[in-house]
Amino acid sequence: MTLTVNGEPKVIAAVTTVGNLLDHFGVSHQTVAVMVDGVIIAREHVGNTLLREGASIEIIRFVGGG
Amino acid sequence: MDCSPVISDKERVRRLVSLPGVKPERVARLRDTTVAIVGVGGIGQAAAQHLVAQGVGRIILIDPDRVEAHNLSRQILLTPPMVGQFKVDAAAERLWELSPTVQIEQRRDQLDEANVDALLQEAAIVLDGVDLGQPRxxxxxxxxxxxxxVFFAGATGYEAQVFGVHGGQPCLTCLFGSVADVEDDCAATGVLGPVVGMAGLVQAQEVLKWVLQVGQSLVGRLWQWDGFSGSTRIIAIPSRTDCPVCSPAHPQ
Known part of the structure; x- marks a missing residue:
């Protein structure tokens, strides 16, 4: 599947959901915000939100320290 | 005996008035502006240093912690003899050196739901420099x-981010959901000192832009810095109709 992830084009095989994509990058589901085509995906829906060919994804890690 | 001349407010803002879009009457407001800094660590100290140098008149520093030796690697107002002092007192001492006329209020408190209204009552703008999810x-x-x-900021590892909230739609919860239990402390992840400072400098920049009414604010937009690759991004954040904090459909 061809996706734009954080502004960069990527071809990623064997991902169907946003949750799969986070797992692919080894990103914790608890500490990130995910936007798909400009819409924020609620944490409880990350696992069941399907990706579509050509989607633009932003994965934003919460940076906590002060 | 201190023989150094006291810099006038006029000198502090001399280079501001020639900036494009800056009106003198807005510059004059800096001296009357109160900024609260919640969490006086690496981010808060960097922000405070620049705000005071630029002529912001009053700063409220809020932090319950004392200076520890490892803080000196990135908390740029601190000096070795300050280890053991309250951070708000140590930072205030250095800020008064920078500007003897600045008003500073030191509060040795951990911000919580019970004290937030009283602590921030006199602030016009609030900066977040805490290292915990709950006070955020x-x-x-x-x-x-x-x-x-309120300009939120965080820095760990090689990464820094700043995000402004003004009245919600969007707010911090729109973006990240609950952060109360998220642990992202530089004690565990490590941190590159200057990355922390960058978050504070961007916060200071946003305060000055806000008061001077110039430029495009980071309210509703997330500034992200990745020091590892040396790249920066600004992402417009949409609001969420199901946000439990700021959505009109979900009143607090």
């Missing part, structure tokens, strides 16, 4: 209640 959520709710601009 308190600040986010306060931003909704008060209508005051």
């Amino acid at each position: 959520e308190v600040l986010n709710r306060y931003a909704m209640r008060s209508g005051k601009p």
Whole structure:
């Protein structure tokens, strides 16, 4: 599947959901915000939100320290 | 005996008035502006240093912690003899060296739901420099209640981010959901000192832009810095109709 992830084009095989994509990058589901085509995906829906060919994804890690 | 001349307010703002879009009457307001800094660590100290140098008149410093030796690697107002002092006192001492006329209020408190309204009552703008999720959520709710601009900031590892909230739509919860239990402390992840400072400098920049009414604010937009690759991004954040904090459909 061809996706734009954080502004960069990527071809990623064997991902169907946003949750799969986070797992692919080894990103914790608890500490990130995910936007798909400009819409924020609620944490409880990350696992069941399907990706579509050509989607633009932003994965934003919460940076906590002060 | 201190023989150094006292710099006038006029000197502090001399280079501001020739900036494009800056009006003299807005510059004059800097001296009357109160900024609260919640969490006086690496981010808060960097922000405070620049705000005081630029002529912001009053700073409220809020932090319950004492200076530890490892803080000196990135908390740039601190000096070795300050280890053991309250951070708010140590930072205030250095800020008065920078500007003997600045008003500083030191509060040795941990911000929480019970004290937030009183602590921030006199602030026009609030900066977040805390290292815990819980007080950030308190600040986010306060931003909704008060209508005051709050600039959130974080830095760990090689990464820094700043995100402004003003009245919600979007707010911090729109973006990240609950952050109360998120642990992202530089004690565990490590941190590159200057990355922390960058977050504070961007916060200071946003405060000055806000008061001077120039430029495009980071309210509703996330500034992200990745020091590892040396790249920066700004992402417009949409609001969420199901946000439990700021959505009109979900009143607090």
